[in-house]
Amino acid sequence: MRKLIIFCQIYICAFSIGLAQDGEKQESRSVTIIQAGTLMAVAGEKPLKEQSIVIEDGKIIDVLPSYLSTYEDAGVKLIDLKDKFVMAGLMDMHVHLAMAGGPGKDSGDVALAGVKNAYKTLMIGFTTVRDLGATDDTIFKLRKDINSGDIIGPRILAAGQIIGVGGRSDGKECNGVESCRKTTRDMISHGADWIKIYASCSGGLLCSNKDGPSVFFDDEIGAIMDVARKYKIKVAAHTHPRDSALQVLKYGVSSIEHGSYINDEAMEIMIREGVYYVPTVSVMDLLEDVVAKGENPPEMLAHDQAFLDNNPGNIFKAYKKGVKIATGTDAGVVPHGKNYREVERFVELGMTNADALKAGTINSAELIDMSDRLGTIEKGKIADIIAVIGNPLEQIKDIENVTFVMKEGRIYKGTKD
Ligand SMILES: [Zn+2]
Incomplete structure (x- = not known):
C-alpha cells in the first residue's frame, strides 16, 4: 500500500486508492456528475430542468432528476453547469x-x-x-x-x-x-x-x-x-x-x-x-x-x-x-x-x-449508423456533451456560445480534467 501511495504522489493516478476493512488495497469507482440547469437530452423533446448526468469510463451511465453530488460508492468529480443549456455534442x-x-x-x-x-x-x-x-x-x-x-x-x-x-x-x-x-x-x-x-x-x-x-x-x-x-x-x-x-x-x-x-x-x-x-x-x-x-x-x-x-x-x-x-x-x-x-x-x-x-x-x-452511441444524452451513450450560454431553442445564435466540451467523458473546454 505504501508503495502505491508513493507511486500516486509521483504520477497522476487514474483511480483513487483506498484501504478496505481487511487492509487490502481496493480500487474504487470514479464518476463525473454534470449538474445541468437545462438539459436537452433528446433534440425535439422538451428540455428538462435541474438534471444530473452521471459519466463513467467515457459513457453516460445515468441521467437523473435533481442535482446529485454523490453516486453509489463512487468517488465524484462534480461539474456545475447549473446556469447552462446542456446538450449532446x-x-x-x-x-x-x-x-x-x-x-x-x-x-x-x-x-x-x-x-x-x-x-x-x-x-x-x-x-x-x-x-x-x-x-x-x-x-x-x-x-x-x-x-x-x-x-x-x-x-x-x-x-x-x-x-x-x-x-x-x-x-x-x-x-x-x-x-x-x-x-x-x-x-x-x-x-x-x-x-x-x-x-x-x-x-x-x-x-x-x-x-x-x-x-x-x-x-x-x-x-x-x-x-x-x-x-x-x-x-x-x-x-x-x-x-x-x-x-x-x-x-x-x-x-x-x-x-x-x-x-x-x-x-x-x-x-x-x-x-x-x-x-x-x-x-x-x-x-x-x-x-x-x-x-x-x-x-x-x-x-x-x-x-x-x-x-x-x-x-x-x-x-x-x-x-x-x-x-x-x-x-x-x-x-x-x-x-x-x-x-x-x-x-x-x-x-x-x-x-x-x-x-x-x-x-x-x-x-453514420451511430445512433446507438451518439446524438442524445441517454444512459448507455458515449459521453459527448456540450454546454452553451443561453437557450438555442429560443435563439439559435446562442449555439455559438459553447463554453464546455466533453468528448467521450474527457473535458476539452470549460472545467479542466
Ligand atoms: Zn465538400
Whole structure:
C-alpha cells in the first residue's frame, strides 16, 4: 500500500486508492456528475430542468432528476453547469479538415492545417465529423492520432480522397469499370470509413447548374457501389444538377451532398430509401459574398445567383416533404470553426430551432449508423456533451456560445480534467 501511495504522489493516478476493512488495497469507482440547469437530452423533446448526468469510463451511465453530488460508492468529480443549456455534442457531416491545396502547399501544410482545423472544430462543440475529401492520406493519420489522444479534435469518420472522373489534383480517378472498382477498393484498403464521389461538376463551375450533366457512366457508378456494398461501406455523392442526383440515387448512395437541384422525384426516392440530404447551406455565406463583390464574370455571377435563388426554397421543400436532413458545412470551402452556421442557416430557411438542432445531433448520428452511441444524452451513450450560454431553442445564435466540451467523458473546454 505504501508503495502505491508513493507511486500516486509521483504520477497522476487514474483511480483513487483506498484501504478496505481487511487492509487490502481496493480500487474504487470514479464518476463525473454534470449538474445541468437545462438539459436537452433528446433534440425535439422538451428540455428538462435541474438534471444530473452521471459519466463513467467515457459513457453516460445515468441521467437523473435533481442535482446529485454523490453516486453509489463512487468517488465524484462534480461539474456545475447549473446556469447552462446542456446538450449532446454537435456533429458536422461534411467537412474537409485536411484539404490544403493550392500553389506552394505541400504535405506538411496539409498536416498542420488538419491539426489546427480539428482543434477549432472541437472547441466550438462539434465532437464528431464526417470528413468527405482530403488532399492525401493525412486525414487517416489525423483520425488515428485523435483516437489515441495525441491530437485534440473531434471523432472523425473519413472518406480520404474523393473518387471522380479524373482531372482533379485532389481526387482519385475512376475511368471505366475496372478503374472505378480498383480505386474504390484502394480507398477502402487505405482506411476509408466512407466513399465520397464527385457525381457532378463542382459548384464553382457552370456545368453544376440545374441542367448540368452527371459525370459518371452508369456502369462506373455501379462498379463503385458494388465494391462499397461488398465491404459494407456507404457512399456519399457530391451532386448539384438534377440528373446526377437521380443517377446516384438509382444506384443506392446513402447521402446526397449539396443536392442543389434535387427535384420532387429525387426527394421521393430519398424519403422511400432513407437517403440523407446534407445540403451544405453554409456555402451560401460564401456565395452571397461573391455575388455582393461582383468580381466574377457576368455568366458566373448569374450562375451563383441562381444557386442563391434556388437553394433555400428547395431545401425547405425537402424538409417539409420529410427528407431526412443532416448538418454539413463544407468547412474547408467555408472557414473551419464556424460550423454552427449550418444550424443557423437551417433556421433562417424555415426549420424550427429544435429540428435544426436535431439535424446536428440525432440525424447526423443516424446517418453514420451511430445512433446507438451518439446524438442524445441517454444512459448507455458515449459521453459527448456540450454546454452553451443561453437557450438555442429560443435563439439559435446562442449555439455559438459553447463554453464546455466533453468528448467521450474527457473535458476539452470549460472545467479542466
Ligand atoms: Zn465538400
